[in-house]
Every structure is written in structure tokens, then in C-alpha cells.
Amino acid sequence: MVDYFLVLIPRFMPFLLEGAVVTLELSLISMVFAILIGLLVALGRIAGGRVLGGLLAAYVEVWRNVPLIVQLLVLYFSLPEIGITLPGFWAGVLGLSLNVGAYLSEVFRAAIISIESGQRDAGLSIGMSRATVYRRVILPQALRIAVPTIGGYFISLLKDSSLVSYIAVNELLRNGMIVISTTFRSMEIYLMVAIVYFVMSFIASRLVFRVERWLTPAYLRAGSKVQIQQSASKA
Amino acid sequence: MSMSQAASTQKTAGKPDGAVVTIRGLHKRFGTLEVLKGVDLTIPEGKVTFLIGPSGGGKSTVLRCINFLEMPTAGEIVFAGEKLCFEENGRFRHAPESALRRARSHMPMVFQHFNLFAHRTVLENVTEGPVIVQGKPKAQAIEEGRAVLERVGLLDKCDAYPAQLSGGQKQRVAIARAVAMQPRIILFDEPTSALDPELVSGVLDTIKALAEEGRTMVVVSHEMGFARRLADQVHFVVDGVIAESGAPAKIFDSPENERLRGFIRSILH
Numbered sequence: 174m175v176d177y178f179l180v181l182i183p184r185f186m187p188f189l190l191e192g193a194v195v196t197l198e199l200s201l202i203s204m205v206f207a208i209l210i211g212l213l214v215a216l217g218r219i220a221g222g223r224v225l226g227g228l229l230a231a232y233v234e235v236w237r238n239v240p241l242i243v244q245l246l247v248l249y250f251s252l253p254e255i256g257i258t259l260p261g262f263w264a265g266v267l268g269l270s271l272n273v274g275a276y277l278s279e280v281f282r283a284a285i286i287s288i289e290s291g292q293r294d295a296g297l298s299i300g301m302s303r304a305t306v307y308r309r310v311i312l313p314q315a316l317r318i319a320v321p322t323i324g325g326y327f328i329s330l331l332k333d334s335s336l337v338s339y340i341a342v343n344e345l346l347r348n349g350m351i352v353i354s355t356t357f358r359s360m361e362i363y364l365m366v367a368i369v370y371f372v373m374s375f376i377a378s379r380l381v382f383r384v385e386r387w388l389t390p391a392y393l394r395a396g397s398k399v400q401i402q403q404s405a406s407k408a
Numbered sequence: 409m410s411m412s413q414a415a416s417t418q419k420t421a422g423k424p425d426g427a428v429v430t431i432r433g434l435h436k437r438f439g440t441l442e443v444l445k446g447v448d449l450t451i452p453e454g455k456v457t458f459l460i461g462p463s464g465g466g467k468s469t470v471l472r473c474i475n476f477l478e479m480p481t482a483g484e485i486v487f488a489g490e491k492l493c494f495e496e497n498g499r500f501r502h503a504p505e506s507a508l509r510r511a512r513s514h515m516p517m518v519f520q521h522f523n524l525f526a527h528r529t530v531l532e533n534v535t536e537g538p539v540i541v542q543g544k545p546k547a548q549a550i551e552e553g554r555a556v557l558e559r560v561g562l563l564d565k566c567d568a569y570p571a572q573l574s575g576g577q578k579q580r581v582a583i584a585r586a587v588a589m590q591p592r593i594i595l596f597d598e599p600t601s602a603l604d605p606e607l608v609s610g611v612l613d614t615i616k617a618l619a620e621e622g623r624t625m626v627v628v629s630h631e632m633g634f635a636r637r638l639a640d641q642v643h644f645v646v647d648g649v650i651a652e653s654g655a656p657a658k659i660f661d662s663p664e665n666e667r668l669r670g671f672i673r674s675i676l677h
Contacts, residue, residue, distance in 0.1 A: 291519060291522075295517075297477060298512060298517040298595075299512070299513060299516050299536070299585070299586075299589055300516075300537065300542075301509070301540065301541055309540060310527075317527070
């Protein structure tokens with residue numbers, strides 16, 4: 174079996190890796206849109222009026238309470254019935270962005286709310302506009318708080334993107350299934366698919382960790398506590 | 409500050425000239441709770457005005473209404489000759505947000521809990537307003553910011569983050585941040601209440617130095633000894649009104665209002 178596996182790898186891996194590239198494209202593009210959606214929805218819910226806030230809250234609830242696979246099937250198979258036909262890839266991007274965006278909006282909202290109101294007061298009290306207070310004071314602090322959680326969502330998005338195989342997008346899992354349909358070697362091929370997902374996901378989580386470290390400013394890093402004590406005793 | 413000078417401020421208080429801020433009939437309601445019930449107050453130019461009184465009496469709310477961090481519900485506030493809020497045909501109106509914003513940049517506030525920008529260094533905290541709000545060239549703002557920090561004795565902390573400072577140092581940076589705006593008035597909201605006792609004097613010295621430069625300041629404080637030494641005019645705020653005003657000697661030594669007498673007695677004990 175091991176021999177046979179070693180034969181299968183060079184034969185089918187290039188095709189699987191083609192799928193993996195699509196998986197990465199799908200995930201990265203969806204993540205960019207999800208972050209934009211999440212941020213705008215969070216700001217809309219905090220600063221928008223009752224009507225806008227209510228609509229956005231409804232969006233978050235609907236998208237969080239319907240399984241992702243069902244959302245994708247609706248986008249790909251039901252929308253054409255009312256005249257909206259999306260290519261599989263973009264239906265996938267739309268579905269993943271809206272789904273992850275709904276979750277991220279809650280992440281951003283929590284991070285923004287966690288910034289104490291004194292920061293806002295301080296910005297306003299030197300004459301900043303509300304928008305400037307967000308741009309210069311609140312968001313830079315809130316985003317840093319949100320980064321680790323956003324990274325976590327990216328890693329699950331990378332794996333959840335496999336559901337897009339159900340709507341005819343030739344990404345990693347679907348390419349694996351295509352190979353299986355001609356070779357009937359489901360055990361080995363699924364294993365190869367699993368390994369590729371693991372490698373991508375593992376590397377992504379290392380990268381997220383790096384970004385996190387890089388974005389963590391001196392004021393939040395370990396060690397500043399020691400300096401606080403030192404400076405306090407000097408004062 | 410001499411007694412006669414302090415006493416005279418009460419006289420000039422009524423005149424519009426010499427007043428940076430004039431407040432008439434200020435009301436503030438939070439839901440059903442009426443916090444301010446008609447406050448009349450004049451902030452004279454170049455003088456130090458103290459607001460004292462029991463917690464919950466409304467003194468901080470008066471301060472936060474002056475710079476519109478809280479929007480009043482009724483009354484009139486005139487700042488540097490400009491009506492920022494007023495009554496028109498019995499309806500409360502206020503100047504557009506842009507005008508309020510401009511006014512705020514001339515009267516920065518020093519807060520009880522410092523509220524330094526946590527993600528910015530000490531120097532960046534001080535240059536943020538001049539660069540972002542006033543549009544000063546960065547190099548100039550840095551130069552001026554360093555000069556202001558030197559005056560509060562924290563030039564060596566330029567590149568530190570607020571989390572690396574003691575409470576007293578944070579408050580001195582907050583004062584530097586206000587001074588860097590080259591303001592008409594500085595508003596102090598209980599600047600020493602959150603400090604450890606041994607750090608209070610450093611902050612009070614800094615405020616005193618500003619007073620000696622002849623800056624216009626409004627201070628909400630529980631430091632009665634400090635108020636007595638520094639104030640030109642003291643207002644006793646209780647139950648949403650100013651119950652008594654006067655020079656510190658009068659307020660502290662011969663208070664007329666019953667509540668003020670009780671308040672002074674409770675502090676002395």
C-alpha cells in the first residue's frame with residue numbers, strides 16, 4: 174500500500190496542488206471582503222441609527238444561524254431562479270465573505286466597545302471629529318485587540334472553503350474527488366488532500382502568530398510591567 | 409494671589425468683557441435625572457476658577473458641558489464671544505458640530521483618569537492635537553512638544569508608552585498634551601483624584617506653574633488646600649446649582665450657605 178501511495182503522489186499531487194491554489198485564492202479574497210464587511214457592519218451597528226443597526230443585527234443573526242453549506246447552495250442554486258447567476262468561484266467568495274463577515278463584525282464590535290470611553294473623550298477634547306477619533310484613536314487600538322481572533326477565523330475559513338466543492342469550484346477537495354472518481358483510490362487521495370490542508374493551515378497559523386507578534390505594540394508586550402514598576406518607584 | 413485681586417474677580421464676572429466663557433441657565437438632564445438645574449457661571453480670562461462640592465453635585469457635568477463632551481439640555485454657553493448653545497423661541501439650539509469641535513480645540517481637558525492615547529508614545533500624545541487637529545508641520549509640533557514635556561519634567565520619557573509611566577507622570581503628560589494645544593482655557597476634571605497620595609504634589613506643582621503664567625483654568629477638585637492657595641474664584645456646586653461663589657478666603661473662612669458650611673466641616677474632619 175505504501176508503495177502504491179508513493180506512486181500516486183507524483184502522479185496526482187500536481188493536480189491537487191492546482192486545487193490548493195484555488196483554495197488559497199478563495200480564502201484570501203473572501204477574507205479581505207469578510208474583514209471589510211465585518212468592520213463596516215460593526216461601525217454601522219455602533220454608530221448607525223436604530224434602523225440601520227437593526228438591519229445589520231438581523232444580517233448577523235441570519236448568517237450566523239444558517240449552516241454555511243446551505244448558504245452556499247442557496248447562492249449557487251437558488252439565486253439563478255430569480256435571475257442572478259454567479260460563477261461558482263464568486264458564489265463561493267460571496268458566501269464565505271458574508272458568513273465570516275457576520276462573525277467578524279461581532280469580533281470588531283467587541284474590540285471597539287472594549288476601548289474605554291476616556292479615549293474617545295480625550296480625542297474629542299483636543300478638537301478631533303468623531304471620524305478622526307475612530308481613525309486615529311479607537312480603531313488602531315481595537316484592531317490590535319482583534320488581530321488574534323481574526324487570524325483564527327482565517328484559519329477556519331481556509332478549511333471551511335472545502336465546502337465550496339459542493340458548488341462546482343475546482344478547489345483542493347473537489348480536485349481530490351475528481352481524482353477518486355477515476356482512480357477509486359479514495360483512501361490514499363483523501364489522505365493526500367488532508368495532508369495538503371494540514372500543511373497550508375499549519376503554515377497559515379504560524380504566519381498569523383508572526384503578524385500578531387509584529388502588531389503587538391510595545392505598550393502591550395510582556396516586560397512593560399517591569400518598566401512600569403521601575404518608573405513608578407522613581408516617580 | 410492677593411485677596412483684593414481675588415475679590416475683584418467676582419465683580420468682573422458679571423461683565424462680558426474679560427470673560428472667556430459665560431454660562432447662563434445651564435440645564436443638563438440624563439433621562440429623568442436632572443443633574444444641572446440652572447447654572448450661571450463666568451470664567452474670567454487669566455484667572456483660576458475652582459468648582460468644588462460633594463460628589464454627584466454636578467461639578468464635573470458643568471465642566472463637561474463647557475466643552476460639549478456632554479450636550480446641555482437647556483441654557484446658553486458663550487465661548488470667546490461665540491454662542492455655542494442658546495435658546496431660540498423657547499427651543500434649545502447649538503452651534504454646528506464643526507464649531508463645537510473648533511471651540512474644543514481651544515479648551516482641552518485634563519481628566520481624572522488621564523486618558524492618554526494608550527497606543528501612542530508620550531511625545532506622540534503631545535503632538536497628536538497640533539498635527540492632526542491644527543495641521544501644524546510635524547517637525548514644528550515635535551519641537552514644541554519636546555519643549556512642553558521639558559517644562560513638566562518628562563522630556564526623558566518622550567519615547568515611553570503611557571503604560572510605562574506612573575500615575576503622576578501620566579497626568580503631567582496629559583497636562584502637556586493640553587498645553588501643546590496653546591489653548592484659551594484648560595479644563596481640569598479632578599486631576600489628582602486617581603493618584604497615589606505621594607504623587608499628588610508633583611501634579612499640583614505643574615498646575616500651579618501654569619497658573620503663575622496667567623493661564624485661564626477651570627479646576628474641579630477635592631484638594632481644598634490647593635483650591636485655597638491657587639483659586640481666584642471658587643464656586644460651590646451642589647444639587648445641580650451653584651450655591652455660593654466667592655474668593656477662596658470667603659468660601660473657606662466665612663461660608664454663608666448651609667450646605668457649604670457642612671461641606672467644609674466634613675472636609676476638615
